[in-house]
Amino acid sequence: MPIALADLEALVGKPFPGGTYTIEPYRHWLMTDAFGAVPTSEGTAHPMETYYGALAGMGLSVDELFALVGATAADGPMFGETTIDIRQPLRIGATYDVSGSIESVERKEGRRAGVFDIVGFRLELREPGGELAAVSTNSFIFPRRD
């Protein structure tokens, strides 16, 4: 049986443990090289650091996030939507505070897909002084098979 919808809905608004994320110069070089950008290890960070930093600093692994909503990677979760909203460009070498929570839960049923849940979560990256630098909003789709 899939996780009860009421249990899932009870997660909305509860904060993740949170943490910090440092944009390590060597790691930034390797990542930008891996996805075909100009590899750099100083200066302004690639916009994808908002996404990666948010996930890395939220205080849960992706597997733990899946477990929180009653799923595993073996269930075949899929990306739904992603928004990267950058208020101040991130800097290579800088450290950011990361916080966030599950923002929305929606259970649907499709003729072919069966029952599935769409879980949305929002993560913020802040400067050490508290100023908001960037926001990563994401949704995962979790198939719910009996």
Add this chain to the structure above:
Amino acid sequence: MDIELGVEIPAFVVDVADERMKTVAALLNDSNPIHWDVESVRRLGMGDRPVNQGPNNLAYVANALIAWAGGDPGAVRRLQVRFLGNVFGGERVTARGVVTGVRREGGVALADLDVWLERAEDDRVLDGTATVVVG
């Protein structure tokens, strides 16, 4: 930068390489074997090539926008996309965008765009919108 509505940004073409997926998996602690283990992909009935990480596909669109903005990664202010399908190792994909609006906000000029990543003209794997600083 003078920008006309409807202008297409230069295409960003990527030949998706298996080795790069392995680098990303290692850097991101991504334990999903579909990104490097072909046997796992076969067992799931997803074919016989590794599956590219979804965020990589988004990164290609960001790369196209950065190049269009003159190479400044800080020019990309917003990206919102839906993931529509998987990209596999060995495939060629192209990131594209078209300007839908130009405005001033907070003393800077911003361009709004429709963006997407495609295998072919009628085969999009990701689409959405973006906002880029243009002056």
